[in-house]
Each structure stands twice: as structure tokens, then as C-alpha cells.
Amino acid sequence: MPELPEVETVIREIKPFLIGKKFWKLEVFNKNTFLPSIKDFEIYLPGKKILDVYRRGKYIIFELSEDFVMVVHLRMTGALLISQIQRNKKHFCAEFIFSDAKKLYFRDIRKFGRIYLYKKDQFLKETGINKLGIDPIVDDFTLKNFVDNFSMKRGVLKKNLLDQSIIAGIGNIYADEIAFKSKLHPLSEVGKLNNKDLKNIFSSVKEVLELAIENNGSSIENFVDAKGQSGHNQNYLQVYGRKGEKCLRCDFILEKIKVMGRGTYFCPNCQELK
DNA sequence: AGTGCGACCCGAACGC
DNA sequence: TGCGTTCGGGTCGCAC
Structure with missing residues (x-):
């Protein structure tokens, strides 16, 4: 998508x-x-x-x-x-x-x-x-901008990553990828995150999205570009769609749960629940 | 104001 | 094999 x-x-x-x-x-x-x-x-x-x-x-x-x-x-x-x-x-x-x-x-x-x-x-x-909130690619997306905005929010991490009025552009796939890269459980309470966590999320947002752009996007659910070609980033996804497979970081078996009605993939071992 | 859920839509995947 | 059912996604709009 x-x-x-x-x-x-x-x-x-x-x-x-x-x-x-x-x-x-x-x-x-x-x-x-x-x-x-x-x-x-x-x-x-x-x-x-x-x-x-x-x-x-x-x-x-x-x-x-x-x-x-x-x-x-x-x-x-x-x-x-x-x-x-x-x-x-x-x-x-x-x-x-x-x-x-x-x-x-x-x-x-x-x-x-x-x-x-x-x-x-x-x-x-x-x-x-x-x-829409800040666009992490076209706007001035700085650590300070991000922390000032994000740390004030309530609720769980994934909900806030998906909220277009905070950061614009993240959907279900990249929200899971960002949580994984940040080593945080998607159900972590944003209010319990420390400075290091926020810094991890900030850089993960940038890195996950930039890598995906480099790879012309992820072709899941029919995505093709304007020339009808598939992207390559689906080959680089770390957790999305990998339920039952081994975590690429710690070899644990990945799980799938529902968060806000969305399929949510994560590693129960190396993504800390805060 | 914040939260949560149904509606929109239809192919794929699943269950019997 | 064949039919019916469920699922999944982003966003809006409507109840609470």
C-alpha cells in the first residue's frame, strides 16, 4: 500500500x-x-x-x-x-x-x-x-522538532506513528519497521519513553523511509510505480509480514497482534515493552 | 478534545 | 472443487 x-x-x-x-x-x-x-x-x-x-x-x-x-x-x-x-x-x-x-x-x-x-x-x-504534521523528508525534520511534538502525546507507540497529524506519511508497514528498528514494542506507552528511545525513533523514521525510497518502495498489495514496475523494498523489510519467522536481530520467533485494528508484526524478545 | 469504530471497496486467503 | 466468509489497509465521519 x-x-x-x-x-x-x-x-x-x-x-x-x-x-x-x-x-x-x-x-x-x-x-x-x-x-x-x-x-x-x-x-x-x-x-x-x-x-x-x-x-x-x-x-x-x-x-x-x-x-x-x-x-x-x-x-x-x-x-x-x-x-x-x-x-x-x-x-x-x-x-x-x-x-x-x-x-x-x-x-x-x-x-x-x-x-x-x-x-x-x-x-x-x-x-x-x-x-498533516511534519513530513520527515520534505520538511525540516529535526530531533528537536520531533521530540517537542512526539513526547507530548499519549497512547501507544504505533498509534502515534500512524497519526498523520504528528508525522505525515507513515502507514502500517513502515510503522512496524520503525518500531522494530527502534527496539521498542509497538504497544509501548509514549509517555514512558526516555530521551534515548525518542532519539532512536527519530533516526529510525528517517532511515526506514530513506531506505525504502532508495529501493523504489515496497511492492506489497499491488503497489507498482508509474511505469507499472514493482519496488524492491519488500526484500528489505525486517518484520512486516514475517509472523512465525525468525527475528533477524535475535532469532526469536516473530509474532503478529492487532493494534488499532491493524495487523502488527514485532519481535517479543528484542522490542522492549515500556 | 480524545478515542474508537463503522463505512468505503474488492481480491485474496481462508474455512467448511 | 466450490461456495460463503473474513481480512486488510487509509481516512473520514460519526457516536460517545
Whole structure:
């Protein structure tokens, strides 16, 4: 599922393809994908030029001409595809056609993904981007920033790692990886963490996400990049999906529990419960 | 304000 | 083999 590294991977590929392109037509196969409504896209999108493409948390932001902004959130199974002509159009929700006849496809197996179109002064509020916390890659993510914010929180570690209003971009897979790397049990109470723990979490967030970006993301649950290719980071995951297998750090058998309704993988031996 | 859960959605995995 | 059931993910919105 696309988390920060997967979204970053997609952007790195679509950006050079898309900058300067002008929207011409839009073919829609799933109306629910579009907010506030499909009509807004029909009225405002044609003729708009793509000036910039960037990311905040898991959101992909297209800055358009005439102060419009289009935002894409891939949620679970969304994919933006730019490779040639797509023959198999199963699960396709939309097809953006540009003035040079090139196309951008949006495919989404579970149809959770959303595409928004708003004026520049509205999009932050309407998409929820204004509620996002610090982005560990594009923002000034310093130890002090992190500790000031994170140490004040209540509840268990994993819940707070998943909270997009604290750190933006971490999802279920990387939350487990970050807890493992920090040698902390995902159910550890944030209030009981000491300075060393916080420092470990801070550097783990950075290292886990940066490694995943280097590897073009993790291809679990259908993730493919904009050219339809898989990432490699699934081969580097330490705990996620490894229930019953040996811990790579201490040889103990890894376990799976539920935290906040999410499958959660951890080592009961070398991840300390605080 | 904070927490928790259902809704959205459908393929895969599982159970009988 | 074949059918029905459960699961899983991110985020919003709604109860408490």
C-alpha cells in the first residue's frame, strides 16, 4: 500500500513526464474517485497546465495554472500510470488525456483513492492536507522538532506513528519497521519513553523511509510505480509480514497482534515493552 | 478534545 | 472443487 516512500517513487517518475503538459480531456470510469464532483473537473480542468508536482505526506499535489490545484491520494491500491497505452484497463477509474495526446491513467482496485480539484486557497482545507504534521523528508525534520511534538502525546507507540497529524506519511508497514528498528514494542506507552528511545525513533523514521525510497518502495498489495514496475523494498523489510519467522536481530520467533485494528508484526524478545 | 469504530471497496486467503 | 466468509489497509465521519 502506498505510504510515503511509494508516493515519493511515483512522483519522481511522473514529474518529468507531466511538467508543462496541458489537460485536454478526461475519461471517467468511477465517479466516486472525484471530489468535490466530476462536474468541477469537466468545467475547470481542460486547458490547465501542470506547473509543478510534489508531495506532502501521502498526498500528491499538482500545481496547475490559473491558481488551481489537483490532489491525488492513492489510499490502498491506487496507481498513477504513464506507460504507453494501457491495454488491460481492469480497475481503471480515469484517463487524463493531454493536449499532446499523451495520457495519465488512474487505476484503483478497491476504489478508495481520491482525486480532488480546488482553487489554491481552498485545497489545503478541503483535502485535509492542512491537518498533516511534519513530513520527515520534505520538511525540516529535526530531533528537536520531533521530540517537542512526539513526547507530548499519549497512547501507544504505533498509534502515534500512524497519526498523520504528528508525522505525515507513515502507514502500517513502515510503522512496524520503525518500531522494530527502534527496539521498542509497538504497544509501548509514549509517555514512558526516555530521551534515548525518542532519539532512536527519530533516526529510525528517517532511515526506514530513506531506505525504502532508495529501493523504489515496497511492492506489497499491488503497489507498482508509474511505469507499472514493482519496488524492491519488500526484500528489505525486517518484520512486516514475517509472523512465525525468525527475528533477524535475535532469532526469536516473530509474532503478529492487532493494534488499532491493524495487523502488527514485532519481535517479543528484542522490542522492549515500556 | 480524545478515542474508537463503522463505512468505503474488492481480491485474496481462508474455512467448511 | 466450490461456495460463503473474513481480512486488510487509509481516512473520514460519526457516536460517545
